[in-house]
Amino acid sequence: MRGTAGDRLLAHVQRLGEEHPPISVETVDFSVVDAAGLERRFGHVLDYMARVELEVDRNVLELTTMLPDPPEVDVIFYRDVWQPQETQHGLILDTLQQRLGRPPATTDLDRVGPKLRVLGALSHLPAFQDVCRMLYYLTGMSTERSAVLAYNLLHDGLADTGEQAIASTVVAPIRRQEPGHYAFYQLSARQLWSELAGWQRFLVRVMRRLSYAPVGVNNDEQRADFGDVMATLGIDEESDFAAQVTRVEMQLLWARDRGLRVPPYVARAFHDALEASRARAA
Numbered sequence: 001m002r003g004t005a006g007d008r009l010l011a012h013v014q015r016l017g018e019e020h021p022p023i024s025v026e027t028v029d030f031s032v033v034d035a036a037g038l039e040r041r042f043g044h045v046l047d048y049m050a051r052v053e054l055e056v057d058r059n060v061l062e063l064t065t066m067l068p069d070p071p072e073v074d075v076i077f078y079r080d081v082w083q084p085q086e087t088q089h090g091l092i093l094d095t096l097q098q099r100l101g102r103p104p105a106t107t108d109l110d111r112v113g114p115k116l117r118v119l120g121a122l123s124h125l126p127a128f129q130d131v132c133r134m135l136y137y138l139t140g141m142s143t144e145r146s147a148v149l150a151y152n153l154l155h156d157g158l159a160d161t162g163e164q165a166i167a168s169t170v171v172a173p174i175r176r177q178e179p180g181h182y183a184f185y186q187l188s189a190r191q192l193w194s195e196l197a198g199w200q201r202f203l204v205r206v207m208r209r210l211s212y213a214p215v216g217v218n219n220d221e222q223r224a225d226f227g228d229v230m231a232t233l234g235i236d237e238e239s240d241f242a243a244q245v246t247r248v249e250m251q252l253l254w255a256r257d258r259g260l261r262v263p264p265y266v267a268r269a270f271h272d273a274l275e276a277s278r279a280r281a282a
Ligand SMILES: [Fe+2]
Pocket: 053, 085, 086, 089, 147, 174, 178
């Protein structure tokens, strides 16, 4: 990326680093009104989010495998801003769930799958690396937007049940850091998409359709877990969660398919999660 767009992105990343230091666990007020009630209602949501946040370590490994030669601004973002912030989000949420008597989140921090290794090998061709980079930005947008929306719902749910300390010293500070991540991915995605050739865009569309998964879903059990989170937070097939999560993806990749609100693979993924949750509960 060159010129002003690149400068703007770098300035954004530097500002994030300066204005949003990682949240210290000491700043959190873990006092709860009704520990058992909180655990029953939102315990699994805290667990899901703690896991996804802590797995940033694996995400960075995946990233460095898939993109052998990333732009410098990407490295500064994930190394100095993103990973340190997300790690603290995970630690705080995991501490909270353990204080409620739950086991710590079961995380996968270092297993990089064979598919990503193949992509990484192909990415030694710069034109192919740009395809992978675009997929990474799309995933980043979807993930970060999901996080903001889910934290909004969780925040309101906690406040409604009288858990004000947790709402305002755990969820609110975490939630404040997510839009900056989303903005990084969105700026990057828009810029890179404008630079891709037709065959690269074609590959991005095909690979995205084949690989899309909701945030944190890597297997069937996690799919059902995500469905549980959706159910607790009141996200269903009728809500506009999926549409908000993929608004920019829709604009960039599928602008020709007017009339669609959500890419079909996204609608299906969310539907499958709810189905998996219902099937497991039955
Ligand atoms: Fe986070």
